[in-house]
Amino acid sequence: MLKVSNHSVAYGQSTIIRGLNLDVNDNEIVAVVGRNGMGKTTLMKSLIGMTPSRAGSVSLNHTDLSAMKSFQRVRAGLGFVPQGRMIFPALTVRENIETGLAAVGEKKVPRDLYELFPVLEEMQHRRGGNLSGGQQQQLAIARALATRPKVLLLDEPTEGIQPSIIQEMARTLKRIRDERGLSIVVSEQVLSFVMEIADRILVIEKGDIVHQEDKEDADQNKIASYLAV
Amino acid sequence: MFADYSSTELMSIFAMQGFAGLSLFSVFVLMAMGLAIIFGQMGVINMAHGEFMILGAYTTYLTSQFFQNLMPELFAASFFFAMVLAFLVSGALGAFVEWAMVRHLYRRPLDTLLATWGLSLILQQAYRSIFGAREVGVDLPDWMMGAFNVTDFVQLPINGLFVMVIALSIALAVYLLMYRSGWGKKVRAVVQNRPMAEAVGINTAGVDRATFALGCGIAGVAGSAFTMIGSTGPSSGQAYIVDTFLVVVFGGAQSLVGTIISAFGISQAQSTMEFFLSGSMAKVLTLLVVVGILMLRPEGLMALKVRR
Numbered sequence: 001m002l003k004v005s006n007h008s009v010a011y012g013q014s015t016i017i018r019g020l021n022l023d024v025n026d027n028e029i030v031a032v033v034g035r036n037g038m039g040k041t042t043l044m045k046s047l048i049g050m051t052p053s054r055a056g057s058v059s060l061n062h063t064d065l066s067a068m069k070s071f072q073r074v075r076a077g078l079g080f081v082p083q084g085r086m087i088f089p090a091l092t093v094r095e096n097i098e099t100g101l102a103a104v105g106e107k108k109v110p111r112d113l114y115e116l117f118p119v120l121e122e123m124q125h126r127r128g129g130n131l132s133g134g135q136q137q138q139l140a141i142a143r144a145l146a147t148r149p150k151v152l153l154l155d156e157p158t159e160g161i162q163p164s165i166i167q168e169m170a171r172t173l174k175r176i177r178d179e180r181g182l183s184i185v186v187s188e189q190v191l192s193f194v195m196e197i198a199d200r201i202l203v204i205e206k207g208d209i210v211h212q213e214d215k216e217d218a219d220q221n222k223i224a225s226y227l228a229v
Numbered sequence: 230m231f232a233d234y235s236s237t238e239l240m241s242i243f244a245m246q247g248f249a250g251l252s253l254f255s256v257f258v259l260m261a262m263g264l265a266i267i268f269g270q271m272g273v274i275n276m277a278h279g280e281f282m283i284l285g286a287y288t289t290y291l292t293s294q295f296f297q298n299l300m301p302e303l304f305a306a307s308f309f310f311a312m313v314l315a316f317l318v319s320g321a322l323g324a325f326v327e328w329a330m331v332r333h334l335y336r337r338p339l340d341t342l343l344a345t346w347g348l349s350l351i352l353q354q355a356y357r358s359i360f361g362a363r364e365v366g367v368d369l370p371d372w373m374m375g376a377f378n379v380t381d382f383v384q385l386p387i388n389g390l391f392v393m394v395i396a397l398s399i400a401l402a403v404y405l406l407m408y409r410s411g412w413g414k415k416v417r418a419v420v421q422n423r424p425m426a427e428a429v430g431i432n433t434a435g436v437d438r439a440t441f442a443l444g445c446g447i448a449g450v451a452g453s454a455f456t457m458i459g460s461t462g463p464s465s466g467q468a469y470i471v472d473t474f475l476v477v478v479f480g481g482a483q484s485l486v487g488t489i490i491s492a493f494g495i496s497q498a499q500s501t502m503e504f505f506l507s508g509s510m511a512k513v514l515t516l517l518v519v520v521g522i523l524m525l526r527p528e529g530l531m532a533l534k535v536r537r
Contacts, residue, residue: 050424074430082428088421090483091414099418102411103430147430 001026001183002078002151007056009039009046009207016042017207019056024151024183029173031198032187032209035227039207040187041083044155047185048080049073060151074103079149079182083156085140089129093120096128096139100146112179113142116172134165145176152176154186158193170196191224242504244383250500252389252458255396257492259451260469261476262403262485267444269483270420271437272338273331276345278473279466280352281445284322285315285452286367286461287360293367305370308453312395315449323445327438335423335437349466356463364462373457392454399450404485406443416440420483472499479519481529491530495519 002024009017016039024030034040045051047058049070058065065073074080087096097109097120114121117138123131128139137157144152154173158166170193177184187204188194194201201218203211203226211226213219234242260282267275275281289311296307326348334341369388376384407413418426419436427433452461459465472495480491495515502511523529 048428050428069434070424070427071430071432074428080428082425086422086425088418088425090421091417095414095417098411098414099426099431100429102415107411143429 001028001061002185003057003059004047005057007043007046007058008054009042009051010054015054015207017046017053020204020208022202022209024185027177027181027183029177029184029186029197029199030202031194031200032185032202032204033189033191033194033223033227034187034204035189038204040204041155042207043204044080044082044153044185044187047153048078071103074147074149077148077150079144079147079152081137081140081144081152081154081157083159085133085136087128087131087136087139087143089127091128092125093128093131093139094124097142097146100143103147106146109146113145116145116176117142133160134162137161137169141172141176145180149182151183151185154184156187156189158188158190166190166193167196169193173197189227191220191227194223195220241380241383243501244379245385246501246504247497248385248389250497251393252386253500254493254496255389255392256451256455256458256469257473257476257496258396258400258489259447259454260473261480261488261492262400263444263447263451264473265477265480265483265485265488266403266407266447267441268477270416270440271335273335273341273441274338274345275444276342276470277326277349277352278345278445278448279468279470280349280356281319281323281448281466282452282455282469283356283461283463283466284352285319285449286456286465287356287365287452288315288318288449289453289456290365290367290461297368305372307370308373312450312453315453316446317449319449319452320442320446323448324438324442326445327441331441332434332437349470353463353467360463362463364460364465366460367456369457388457392457395450395454399447400485400489403447407485412436412439475516475519479523479529481531484529484531487529487531 004020004022007017007020007022008015020043032040032043042051046053049068053066060077063076065076065078068076088099091099094109097113101107101109119135120139120142123135128136131139157169161169173184174197176182186197195215195218198215200212200214201223202209203223205226260278263281264275264278267273292311292314293307296304330344330348331341334344373388373391376386378384407416415426415431415436418431419433423433455461476492476495477488479495480487480489498515498518499511502514
């Protein structure tokens, strides 16, 4: 579905991602794990087009996204939940979700989004900036889902969220995958969350994927050793 | 300074200066709204805003000349055509300037200051070459002349009332556009986080161009209104740009209501004080008060309360 080949990203002279290859299958949840500074966020930002890539190609269902701007990539079927959530603080909860609807030309927030996140319906007239961290994370996911993505990119969704909600979020993301038949790429540091959610686990180090295994035969200790400082 | 006047005279002076202030208020509101949209929403300091206003004023002048000479029977309605044309002409130039210049400078706010200042000089010289250095006045149709005599001392000019109605209607229209329409939602999302707005599928480049054009178009309408309270010359816009920035900063850059309140306060203070003091003393006092209030409320009168 999503095919990334020979992908390279650099800030000035320092190359962050070098010649990375990644294939995401239909209906698959892929977790990218790695320590800080190894290129997870840069990978995510460059896939959505926030950070320009230097070489390589990104394609979705055989549509080449490489030359597209962010908003065109979103319309082509990528959804993005950034690190730190980045909801629009002065817009109300409902307006936040509606910004995502523009990409697909809809006007009303679909019912199923509120069913997925009932708390957002309760708070639809509050300003996004006044929500708690966990609620903002749900809002960011709902906003991304409003664009009806085929592949959902999440950058460290568990950052700053209490452990009990992390487990719930893993269940919600799997439910989203099952109900909507989309693929999910998630970058993460919390191993328990990764083991709960992922079909396949990739370890990123110095801008390239150095190790990958399916969840069934994943060796937690080995992955943990990659995450250890 | 009040000792030379009787109390009825004083009341009339306040009423009439207050009303003269309202005409100034109308121009301020229109100018400041355009500037607040561009500055508050895009972070671009448009030093050429006064020249966009003057473009609207010249458009009004040409339109009224056209009707006077070629279609005198429709002259009474010429002002409405002029306003629409002023909006379109200034808006179109705004869209062109955004495309040719401003969009390359979004990440360099200080450079936009210089570039738009340069643009303002270019435009001023262009007006001087095309229309001449002499100021031109727009003839008003008969129905806009004259005044209501409220009391023996107090007269309210009709054109002043008319300009005020226009200013307030446009303020209302802008409010509806920014806070009730889908387009306004996109604009506000882009303002709050440009890269993220793009990453939820909003064409930020298109929104920027439309926003800039809208701000400039409103400046053009301000120019139309301006022709009623002053005569139009190549550098008339310069006199207004500083006051308008004052209005925007004082009101709080992202708040329409704040902009309107601050335009009202500043124009009233200026107009009333100018009668009793000299013009520059009035300005000094206004500035002192504004600086004082901004020290207490650095984000302006009406800052939005939200976690950031």
